Amino acid sequence: MxxxxxxxxxxxxxxxxxxxxxxxxxxxxxxxxxxxxxxxxxxxxxxxxxxxxxxNLAARNLRLGRTRTVLLVVPALTTEFFAGVYTGAARVAAEHGFGVVLYPSPEGIGPARDPFASAQTALDGVLASSMAADALTAIRGDQLPLVMLDSDPEGSLGAATVNLDIGDGVRQVADHLLSLGHRRVLHLAADVPSWTFELRARELAARMAAVPGTQVHTARAPISIEGALAATETALTTPGPRPTAVVCDDDKLAAGAYKAIRRLGLRIPDDISVTGLDDLALATAIDPELTTVRLDAELFGERGMRALLAVLEGALPESGDIPVHLVVRGSTAPPPGR
Amino acid sequence: MxxxxxxxxxxxxxxxxxxxxxxxxxxxxxxxxxxxxxxxxxxxxxxxxxxxxxxNLAARNLRLGRTRTVLLVVPALTTEFFAGVYTGAARVAAEHGFGVVLYPSPEGIGPARDPFASAQTALDGVLASSMAADALTAIRGDQLPLVMLDSDPEGSLGAATVNLDIGDGVRQVADHLLSLGHRRVLHLAADVPSWTFELRARELAARMAAVPGTQVHTARAPISIEGALAATETALTTPGPRPTAVVCDDDKLAAGAYKAIRRLGLRIPDDISVTGLDDLALATAIDPELTTVRLDAELFGERGMRALLAVLEGALPESGDIPVHLVVRGSTAPPPGR
DNA sequence: GGGAGGACGTTATACGTAACACGTGGGGCG
DNA sequence: CGCCCCACGTGTTACGTATAACGTCCTCCC
The missing domain is CATH 1.10.260.40 (lambda repressor-like DNA-binding domains)
Structure with missing residues (x-):
């Protein structure tokens, strides 16, 4: 003991x-x-x-002089393309008992930092997104210092947590739409069981309910353009008064909503407003540009890492949610007839 | 010796x-x-x-019982969002002498594979994208088995190479446009010094030149929507007969071209056709959907890894480029007046 | 009945590094 | 003149693992 x-x-x-x-x-x-x-x-x-x-992998590697590990060097992590490269490579590697470790040649970190400095491995601690839920049990098994990214404060396994203030972002969206005069809103929700998406639904409903005479309907879709297209089309062709705005759980869903709305012969934002959440490159690629909530991903990563380092030093991690900001673009306007 | x-x-x-x-x-x-x-x-x-x-990092880690390495668990690699998370985290970690290794919770690799199996580290070999050029010198310094992804066969440092047949993709684009009747083409080129982009320019020029009376002009832009917008707008407002098609080095550039064309009051594809290359999600998010070349990223990763494993076993890696396919969507049509 | 060999383990060692605990001269200081 | 301490290193050890090289019994067969 x-x-x-x-x-x-x-x-x-x-x-x-x-x-x-x-x-x-x-x-x-x-x-x-x-x-x-x-x-x-x-x-x-x-x-x-x-x-x-x-x-102890360090000992094993030392003894064997071999690691069954391979490095994948990619230009950056910003491309969906190399995400696929990783997936394929990791699958084949796993079949051969190999692991793959990613070294995304970092643009922000000085020129040509030695890839192998990143590979000292065997871990001191873990920074984990709450969305990678299935990996968490394995992590807890190792009793490693852990910091959670964007996790339910109640269900974070006792680990420190760093959160984006998504709830506030949703409130900003709601206030923006309300002030434009919208009262009938469709919430296009991600069909993913996750604390962060439940939070969005809750906050949106609560904020809208604060104004008398508002209605929020919900449609669920997998996070993909096609899924969002189908769900939105169904929701908008349902009998009854049509919503004047669609609030999407993220930008990708919004892109799907755009296609559905256009397919129904409606115009954005004249006939119907749309909002997203994330502010990906996608948000400015589509026409009109998307009103959305900007999440500062880099800051999120920084804060998460700082918290983990603090934990490793036995200190108390900095607390407080990371603020987010509504970015108003061309996809929102007052509802028709106003 | x-x-x-x-x-x-x-x-x-x-x-x-x-x-x-x-x-x-x-x-x-x-x-x-x-x-x-x-x-x-x-x-x-x-x-x-x-x-x-x-x-020897294994020995050092064993001795110190510590690794100055941290694991970042993310749901998947497909989101630009977590790319930013990584960047921020890696920057802070580097400032503290820590490395970051990515464990993208793999969707395709069985449920909840142990994250730590991926972290056996110190490396047996390297799979490197040619675009991460600055990291390559460091890699060569370690004399590790190396396989290059999409690299100039001549300049690959003697390493084995796995390539996508981008040249053929460009030829398919050229043939498609030629058969529709286009003769004046703007090549919106990525302003990045890289073999693969040089190849695109070369192949496009060669294929178009095979048909008498064709012209290819070139505009260069950084790979971003805003960059592409500006470059395209400039190129299309230049005096002289306007191109009837814009061939973009990738989908993101195409998204920028869309915005420039729309801003000039022109319609896609009626007034001008656009093509991309990659087939990202972006390609179907924009309106009209983009005619582009689909690259099978997963297969690319698989083939790369197989080649590396072969090298590690002293075998000869499978050779031959990976085929790519033109995907015709709504952004291409015959030129106006035809 | 005696030796051979299988079944079942154990002892000892090396991998490459970091760091603790010791030398060993020589010069400064009292 | 004697002592101490500093400058400059060296010998040794341990980290945790995998595996080669050895034992022991016990059984079985001639």
């Missing part, structure tokens, strides 16, 4: 199982056929699981 | 400098103030440089 502060080694496992360290290595390395009895192997595996043993 | 096949260790450096291994560690670790004379330190640094010494 006294040594619970340090990670268990194969020697600890050996002691717990009453065997030598070598035996542990053999069993866990799957090299024990005919060298260790089934029952002993069982006992070793049990002990390893109980102690939460994870091999 | 005989041991030139294996990487030099700090002990090799020590021997070359006529000091102990400990001294080397002190000098290179910058902990020698008042412990080692300036002249001796000089000698050690000299020897290290001469031997091309690089510390």
């Amino acid at each position: 006294a040594r619970s502060s340090t990670r268990p080694t194969s020697r600890d496992v050996a002691q717990a199982a009453g065997v030598s360290q070598a035996a542990v290595s053999l069993v866990l390395g799957d090299k024990w056929r005919g060298r260790v009895s089934e029952t002993t192997a069982q006992r070793v595996r049990e002990a390893a699981r109980e102690l939460g043993y994870r091999p | 005989a041991r030139s096949s294996t990487r030099p260790t700090s002990r090799d450096v020590a021997q070359a400098a006529g000091v102990s291994q400990a001294a080397v560690s002190l000098v290179l670790g910058d902990k020698w103030r008042g412990r080692v004379s300036e002249t001796t330190a000089q000698r050690v640094r000299e020897a290290a440089r001469e031997l091309g010494y690089r510390p």
Whole structure:
């Protein structure tokens, strides 16, 4: 119990199982056929699981002089293109027992920083987006210092959290539309179970409800242009008074909404206003340019990293949400007949 | 000389400098103030440089029980948003002497694969995009097995290369426009010194020249919507007969061209056709949808990785360019008056 | 009944680095 | 003149793992 502060080694496992360290290595390395009895192997595996043993990769790499790891150098991370490159490469690598580590040649970080400085690996800590939920259990298993990005403060596993003030962004959108005179709004929501999207729905509904006579209908769509197109088209052709504005959970959904609206022969923003959230390049590529909420992703990353570094030093991370700002462009206007 | 096949260790450096291994560690670790004379330190640094010494990170990490490396978990790599997150995080981390390794929670790679399997680090090999040129010198310094992605076969440092058949893509674009009847074309070129962009210009010019009476003018723009907008507007308002088609080096440039054309009061494709290259989500978000060349990024990644694995096994990598396909959408039509 | 060999493990070692704990002269100071 | 301490290093160790090289029994067969 006294040594619970340090990670268990194969020697600890050996002691717990009453065997030598070598035996542990053999069993866990799957090299024990005919060298260790089934029952002993069982006992070793049990002990390893109980102690939460994870091999020290630095030691293994040193011993083997090999890492089964490959570096993928890409020009930057800003392109969807290289996202696909990574996906394909990682799949094949995984099939061969290799890992892939990304080194996105950073534009903001001085010229030609040594790629290998980024690869010292085995980890000191983790900065995790709450949307990568399935990876979190594995992370917690390692008891590594953890900082969450944009996570439900209640459900963040006790880890420190850095959040964008998305709730305020949604309120800004609502206020903007209300002040233009909109009262019937369609919320095009991302069909993804995530705290951040629930927050958006909640805040939008609450803010609109503060003004008498407002209505918010909701349509759900997967985060893709086609999905948003279909959902929007369905929602806008439903009988009853048509919404005068569509509030989208992100810019990509808004791009889909544009296509649906255009397909119905309506004009943006004359017949119907549209808002997004993210302020991607996409927002200014489409016509008219999209009124949206700008999220300062770089600042978000900076703050997250600062928090993690603070945790690593035993200090208390800076708190407070990161402010976001509404960017008004050409996709919003007063509702027709006003 | 005989041991030139294996990487030099700090002990090799020590021997070359006529000091102990400990001294080397002190000098290179910058902990020698008042412990080692300036002249001796000089000698050690000299020897290290001469031997091309690089510390073994696995050994260092093992010794220190610490890695100064942090993991950033993101939902996927497909969002520009998290690209910004990475940039900001990496900048701050670098300021603190930390590296960042990306673990893009892979959608295609089975559920919740252990993030730490990807982090075995120190590298066996490198898969490098030719666009990350500034990083390449550092890579070569380590003599790691290397496979280049989309690189000039002549200038790839002797490394194996996996290429998309961009040249053929450009030829398909040219043939498409020619068969529609276009004869005056504006080439909106990426203002980036890179083999792949030179190739596009060369192939386009060659293919168009095969038909008598064709003209290709060139405008250069940085790869951004605003840059492309400005360059296109300038090019289209130049005196003389206006081009009937704009061939863009990628989809983002095409989005900028759209805005310039619209600003000039022209219609796509009635007055002028536009083509892109990449087939990003952007291509179907804009109106009309963009005729472009689809690059199979995932396949590209797969082929690259396969090649690298082959090199690591001492085998000969599969050769042959990866085919690409023209996707005809609504942005191209016969030229006006035809 | 004796030796060979399989079943089951163990002991010992090396990977390359960082840093603690020691030397060892020589010069300054009392 | 004697002592101490500083300048300049060196010897040694440990980090945690994988694996080669050894034991032991016990069984089985001649």
